[in-house]
Amino acid sequence: MTTDVCLVLEGTYPYVSGGVSSWTHDLIKEQPHLTFTLFCLVPPGFKTKMAYEVPGNVKEIVRVELQKLPKRLSKVGEKRKQKLMQDLIGPLLKLQTDPSLEDLEYLVTLLKEVGEIGREVLTDSPEAFDLLCQMYEKTLNTSSFLDYFWSWRSLLGGLFSVLVCPLPRSRCYHALCTGYAGLFLARASLESGRPCLLTEHGIYTNERRIEIGTAEWLDDRQSLNLNVDQRAVRKSLRDFWIESFIGYSKLAYQVAESSITLYEGNKELQIEDGADPQRLKVIPNGIDYEAYSRIPRKQGGRPTVGFLGRVVPIKDLKTLIRACSFLKAAVPEALVWIMGPTEEDEAYFEECKELVAHGGLEETVLFLGKVNIKEYLGKFDLLVLTSLSEAQPLVILEAGAVGVPSIATDVGSCSELLYGRPDEDPQLGPGGIVCPLASPSAIGEAMIKLLGEKELYEQCSRAIKARVDRYYRKELQNQAYRQMYDELLAMPDVDTLARVGARLPSEI
Known part of the structure; x- marks a missing residue:
């Protein structure tokens, strides 16, 4: 099945009610001439009870649990596992510090070549533990290893779940935030060659900064940490999370034909996270006045x-x-x-x-x-x-x-x-x-x-x-999105790396 639009959603519609979910529900209803796939990223163990009755033009719902990789008994041999982990370490480290679409494409291709693999190889194997240890030594070797271990499993589990899941076929892809949804948007662009759109209501990295900055679970095991400067340890672990999400945002900004926000003030935060000012647009929310x-x-x-x-x-x-x-x-x-x-x-x-x-x-x-x-x-x-x-x-x-x-x-x-x-x-x-x-x-x-x-x-x-x-009337918002969808659907397939590379330096 190929739909017109694949909406990439993280922790919202159609399972959670709220402002973004209501906005999404109305967006779909106001584009009855288009068909939609809902690609829903949810936390592990999430109860998928519908909070909305989805419109009839939603033809497919794909649910992916972050950090919950499929249990697949791999036929990959020990030497192949070791080589896979050695090949993964470079691009995984760069995603945290200097992300590039080339590295993301390499990761996707590498995982595809290995075949169907799940948590037995990617997170639970001795080779995966060796990969974790090498990344720890190269990044945060002064922090609590136990805290790093759980952070690594959570972050990399989310990343792998986004990279190994099936890619729905659509004529364009539209993510409603960055984060893991933005990472999937970049993958979809690389694999499908179809145009992508990004809409940010709140700024994902800013919201994650608030949550991570107040996260008590990052301090749960501080009694086991023998470092003298506890504050520096906490900062390093928090930076590990925040820098990862900033990296995913940069990739989403690069592949999006346009990155939309709701008001001018958000554009400054998007630019700080790597967005190109020339491809930012403001479309305010609207309601049925x-x-x-x-x-x-x-x-x-x-x-x-x-x-x-x-x-x-x-x-x-x-x-x-x-x-x-x-x-x-x-x-x-x-x-x-x-x-x-x-x-x-x-x-x-x-x-x-x-x-x-x-x-x-x-x-x-x-x-x-x-x-x-x-x-x-x-x-x-x-x-x-x-x-x-x-x-x-x-x-x-x-x-x-x-x-x-x-x-x-x-x-x-x-x-x-x-x-x-x-x-x-x-x-x-x-x-x-x-x-x-x-x-x-x-x-x-x-x-x-x-x-x-x-x-x-x-x-x-x-x-x-x-x-x-x-x-703030809904008619203005609906007209703007209808026009953008029409433009995206009319675009031919493209080589994402070539397209991004051909942009002016200020646009990359």
């Missing part, structure tokens, strides 16, 4: 604040919960609804519930779980997002179309959405309040201010509604 603007607003009742999103650390729900203590003291009757799936990180969800109980907020903060957004948007007065990282949150646009102002942290395009773009003419005024990261007092004060000052609230309500109407 007519549908959302018709949702009726609540009249009277208790002042209600809403959070819409996944209950995961990067959304920093703990800051919102702590801010609710300030809100309760000033507005005792206020309610705060936390709406969104809780199963992605159950330990974090439990910590949030404990924080609510510790603060005596059980009558103020309610966890509603996953809800139908359209049924709830008109039922609360104020939207609050306390995320550590965002791109262009759809929920601010959706709430804004209803006339609900937002409070958001100063991440992604939140400031642009709430205060307006530099070229906004005429200026519409603030559609809410932007707060610093991880500041419960600032979030609390903003909630109190907007709920307590009726004139300011009404001004923000009118401004955000008008801004969404003017700049």
